[in-house]
Amino acid sequence: MVKATVIGAAGGIGQPLSLLLKQCPLVTELSLYDVVNTPGVAVDLSHINTAATVTGFTPENDGLAKALKGTEIVVIPAGMPRKPGMTRDDLFNANASIVHGIAEAIAKNAPKAFVLVISNPVNSTVPICAEVFKKEGIYDPKRLFGVTTLDVVRAGTFVSEAAGKSQDAAKYQVPVVGGHSGVTIVPLLSQAKPSFSPDQKQVEQLTERIQFGGDEVVKAKEAKGSATLSMAYAGARFAIAVMEAMSGKTSESPEYSYVDLTSDAEGSKAVTEVIGSNTAFFSVPLTLGKNGVEKIHPLGKLSDFESSAVKKAVEALGDNIAKGVSFKANKL
Incomplete structure (x- = not known):
């Protein structure tokens, strides 16, 4: 069974995410951390009659270290939410320092934990975590x-x-x-299952809607x-998939996650x-295992x-990744 830690647990994503993890039978201990209000969130959740015990911590009395001690999976929704007119990259300066500090605490207190980063911009915050873990000598690309x-x-x-099948x-x-x-x-x-046959205009409209769905919510x-709420659901879904893999369960369908491609050299070559x-x-599509990334699957x-869309994505990602790496370098 698993001790899970949510960092940013009192926020708009953190509270419903913590609620969903409290309902997961794989979680026996749920540790919550945020800069304010976490003890109240923890007590509220502790009244739910599921197996997980819940504790809440704030920065006082070395709370982050206590929240992380002994944890096996850390989920990080901490940071500033996106505001009107902001891209995820606009969030970088606000959230980079927050994520950097959290990564340092994980390296010190839970170096073997699986780390799931939700804090935006993910394209840059994940490389920040990787650089911190490298500096601390604990980096395992299969677990980030x-x-x-x-x-x-x-x-x-x-x-x-x-497709007219919303149900x-x-x-x-x-x-x-x-x-x-x-x-x-x-x-x-083109690889959707069940398959459907949109015309080119529909393909372009659907692609844009998926890419900028966050703006629709704002x-x-x-x-x-x-x-x-949708992010909390998605975060819990992926966290549960990781925990199921930790327990030895193999999923029939691949999960998707933004990972270091060196986590599977053979799979990354195909990508x-x-x-x-x-x-x-x-x-990428991947299979999760007891040690994290087990296999990266081809893109098909x-x-x-x-x-053409992938080419644009790779170009933009280069800048995003470089921004995260250089942020850590400037911290040295």
Whole structure:
């Protein structure tokens, strides 16, 4: 059974994410950390009659270290949410320092933990974590994940709607690769299951909607919030998949996550051949195992439109990744 830690647990994503993890039978201990209000969230959740015990910590009395001690999986939704008119890259300066400090604490207190990064911009914050872990001598690329599951969840929802089968949304599987920001998000609609036959205009419209689904939420909330509930669902779904793999369960379908491609050298070679460029991080289909990334799967045959979209994604990702690496370098 698993001790799970949520960092940023009192926020708009953190609270519903913690609620979903409290319901997971694999979690026996749920440790919550945030800069304010965490003890209250923990007590509230502790009244739910599921197996996991819940504790809440704030910065006082070395709370972050206590929250991390003995944990096996860390989920990080901490940071500033996206505001109207902001891209995920606009969030970088606000969130980079937060993620950097959290990564240092993980390296010191939970060096073997699986680390799931939700804090935006994921394209840059995951490389920051990697650089911190490298400096501390504990980096295992198989155990570091950028959570891109929301893009997969949105793709399944939007494609099922376009196919006139919204009641079957859970049955739709649409690969989404690349990154987790705007044009770096590349849905492979040609590989959707069940298959459907959109015309080119529909393909372009669906692709843009999946890429910029977060803007749709911000607009609907009248600029007073962002995608918190759907992100919490997606984050919990991926965290549970990781924990199931830790317990020895093998999934029939691949998960998708933004990972260091060196986590599976053979699999990354096949990916690189398709995308036509070397990129350190990329969201790929993968099989999870007891040690994290077990296998990176090929991307499959891409349409001409998808190949063009991947090229744009790789170009943008290069800048995003470099920004994260250089942030850590400037911290030295």
